[in-house]
Amino acid sequence: MRFGVSKPRKKRRISRTQACLAALGAIVICIGATILAIESANGGDQASLSAKTLRIDHVGGAREVTIEVENDGGRTASEVSVSAQASGEEAAVVIDYVPAGGGREVVVRLEAAGPVEVRVDSWIYP
Amino acid sequence: MSSRHGGQAVRSSYVRDLGRAFGGALLFSLPLLMTMEMWELGMALEPWRQLLYLVISLPLLYGLAHYAGFTNRRGTLQNILDVLVAVLVAAVTASVLLTLMGAWELANTRVATGQLVMQTVPAAIGALVARKQLAASGAEDRIHKGDYFGELFLMMAGALFLALNLAPTEEMQLVAYRIGPLTALAVMALSLVLLHLFVFEVGFAGQEEKETPMGAFMHFTVPGYAICLLASLLILSLLGMNDGHGIGAIAANTVVLAFPASLGAAAARLLV
Numbered sequence: 001m002r003f004g005v006s007k008p009r010k011k012r013r014i015s016r017t018q019a020c021l022a023a024l025g026a027i028v029i030c031i032g033a034t035i036l037a038i039e040s041a042n043g044g045d046q047a048s049l050s051a052k053t054l055r056i057d058h059v060g061g062a063r064e065v066t067i068e069v070e071n072d073g074g075r076t077a078s079e080v081s082v083s084a085q086a087s088g089e090e091a092a093v094v095i096d097y098v099p100a101g102g103g104r105e106v107v108v109r110l111e112a113a114g115p116v117e118v119r120v121d122s123w124i125y126p
Numbered sequence: 127m128s129s130r131h132g133g134q135a136v137r138s139s140y141v142r143d144l145g146r147a148f149g150g151a152l153l154f155s156l157p158l159l160m161t162m163e164m165w166e167l168g169m170a171l172e173p174w175r176q177l178l179y180l181v182i183s184l185p186l187l188y189g190l191a192h193y194a195g196f197t198n199r200r201g202t203l204q205n206i207l208d209v210l211v212a213v214l215v216a217a218v219t220a221s222v223l224l225t226l227m228g229a230w231e232l233a234n235t236r237v238a239t240g241q242l243v244m245q246t247v248p249a250a251i252g253a254l255v256a257r258k259q260l261a262a263s264g265a266e267d268r269i270h271k272g273d274y275f276g277e278l279f280l281m282m283a284g285a286l287f288l289a290l291n292l293a294p295t296e297e298m299q300l301v302a303y304r305i306g307p308l309t310a311l312a313v314m315a316l317s318l319v320l321l322h323l324f325v326f327e328v329g330f331a332g333q334e335e336k337e338t339p340m341g342a343f344m345h346f347t348v349p350g351y352a353i354c355l356l357a358s359l360l361i362l363s364l365l366g367m368n369d370g371h372g373i374g375a376i377a378a379n380t381v382v383l384a385f386p387a388s389l390g391a392a393a394a395r396l397l398v
Contacts, residue, residue, distance in 0.1 A: 025210030035239045039173035099169040102234040126170040
């Protein structure tokens, strides 16, 4: 027995695999938190919606109008009502969500001829 | 030679633990991964709420790592490592499933991040309780007799988990809108009765054998239900479900959500 020398403590091993995976997990948390923090700081409290005609396809005797709705604001809009009009005929569609900084494509069908006007009619904030 | 064999044994044991973690993440997160409202929360919920959700979840996950964990190793550092690995496991599980279901909006970074964050937390909870749930042989109980706050913590974790599963759904608010104050009181009473039946019949750690029903009621049931109410209020507020509501409606929402939360709180001690 050696006096004055304490028994060495058993070191609990942390495997390389565990350390690497934990580091990756920390990176995932940091990236997620960073993106959310930046979006929180930069995002506004209003949606800014616009609609434009992407293309018009002639199908049978009618026209299928593909509309792109974009939200350039900082807040997601829901129940977005979009309509297309031509020669007094109107076709409307409601989009569940248009996320901030994102867009959606919708298709409406018009029988009437003439120039097509598209617009965003209304929305609510979720 | 023996240290090489020892190292291999540690690695294969850890790989097994990881497998269980993935299994737990999948099992616990699947209902939410296939819930449309959770996908939509990724885009509808403000980023600051999603960030707060992530930040608040980390101490909860640490507590679960301490009391459960998907490995049998203990200590502060091990708990932190368990949490980080559980988050990674959960993120991988959620991203794969969201992609397979065509629900992950990768074209928009903000939405994709929000969707992943919302799904990662419940999956990480599942990963951390995997050892107790999925181990071939019974994992030892980390809640020792007398750990009162440990029991309350687990009740809170169970309440939060079940509340999170149901809070995003429109049906919760619909029920709250439909029921009047008397029915809400009845829901409270039923929640207390069911929670107490679990507490007294199952026998929580720290509960003395000769403890009377009233003693168990005051010692565990009442604080446990209070925790369920607070957990429900927290989840509803975090998800913006209480925004624009008056105090009566907030109370009704909270009581309705606290009913499944109380079952989650009662079941947590059985699961962890």
